[in-house]
């Protein structure tokens with residue numbers, strides 16, 4: 001246990017052979033190479049990206065916060081880490097800081113730059129919109145049209161779960177083409193508890209904290225439409241304010257998804273887009289964002305305004321691996337630790353929907369854990385195993 005707070009130590013990036021270290025040493029070089037291929041960046045930006053990569057592999061953290069609208073928040077974040085080797089940083093903190101510095105390198109917040117506001121990951125996200133996998137997802141969606149609404153909601157909950165497999169940061173150098181494109185093994189499935197919470201009386205909103213753009217946000221939007229159809233009064237969809245972790249969804253990405261749904265020759269997809277636009281127009285679906293989501297903080301450090309909203313919600317649905325890491329603090333938990341215990345501090349009922357893509361796991365039955373570790377040793381990081389976990 002970590003002395004200071006009675007929690008396990010935070011996962012680091014220093015251990016040779018660890019997944020977290022491979023993200024920096026194997027995945028990030030590919031990520032930077034992809035950016036340099038996708039954009040005709042000028043020499044200054046190219047150099048900044050390469051310098052950031054080199055610094056993150058064996059440099060130290062500078063004291064100056066990156067300039068931009070969130071400089072004050074980053075100044076506070078940097079205080080304990082300035083001057084330290086990147087190698088000594090907690091994984092979650094280091095990754096969030098890497099993505100923030102990447103935005104700085106591509107002049108995303110620079111008011112005097114023509115590159116201001118250009119999402120460096122837009123080409124990668126956009127390629128998902130009319131790809132064969134998306135078309136297949138939407139055919140599967142269309143096939144649900146005649147299903148009973150409660151049954152459809154259940155199917156769409158699982159579609160939203162597996163949509164998380166389509167994370168582009170993860171695909172940078174993990175999945176081979178054709179691998180991991182279908183539902184795999186749901187290690188924990190608390191979907192009945194999700195349904196009970198959704199069907200509880202009352203008009204409090206359901207909050208969906210989004211993860212990735214493309215196929216995942218498409219599945220999330222289909223789920224949200226189904227929530228609104230089955231009695232949920234209002235839904236808030238919480239998005240990233242700025243590009244983050246390659247494919248994390250912003251408001252811009254939601255709009256691009258609605259346009260993509262309209263342009264695909266699939267009638268149920270088109271009518272889904274129409275209903276979603278109406279729901280946004282009437283306020284039943286509210287698109288939201290908050291600076292918290294692009295900081296390295298965990299959900300234990302929720303700002304007061306978000307904590308109040310979460311406490312008042314009927315249910316908060318946290319999508320994806322990064323939200324799971326933030327919920328659990330990205331710590332070296334014994335995987336058998338009950339989810340209820342780990343998430344006990346959360347201000348209201350919470351459901352985590354996540355495909356496992358990092359070393360972290362909690363709430364796993366010990367017998368099942370032994371079986372998984374024996375039969376599929378890479379189950380925690382391969383994206384082939386998933387969980388729906390609930391704390392009421």
Ligand SMILES: O=P(O)(O)OC[C@@]1(O)O[C@H](CO)[C@@H](O)[C@@H]1O
Pocket residue numbers: 023095164167169170211212245319320321322323355357358
């Ligand atoms: O939140 P997501 O999209 O499900 O996953 C985020 C992710 O790609 O980022 C980390 C490595 O970059 C991994 O923990 C995880 O696989």
